[in-house]
Amino acid sequence: xxxxxxxxxxxxxxxxxxxxxxxxxxxxxxxxxxxxxxxxxxxxxxxxxxxxxxxxxxxxxxxxxxxxx
Numbered sequence: 001x002x003x004x005x006x007x008x009x010x011x012x013x014x015x016x017x018x019x020x021x022x023x024x025x026x027x028x029x030x031x032x033x034x035x036x037x038x039x040x041x042x043x044x045x046x047x048x049x050x051x052x053x054x055x056x057x058x059x060x061x062x063x064x065x066x067x068x069x
Contacts, residue, residue: 022049
């Protein structure tokens with residue numbers, strides 16, 4: 001595996017870890033009751049992170065170059 005392919009794999013893993021940090025709201029305080037249009041802000045951020053994860057996964061899967069042998 002060349003360095004470019006290895007760097008690409010590391011880059012994808014780092015993005016997934018950042019998205020995971022957004023999706024799981026362990027850093028929100030329990031007493032935080034702020035809302036936006038009736039939804040807790042932590043839930044909206046988590047749902048936004050899930051959407052971004054789905055888009056990133058689709059981009060990674062559909063953006064691969066297919067090699068013909």
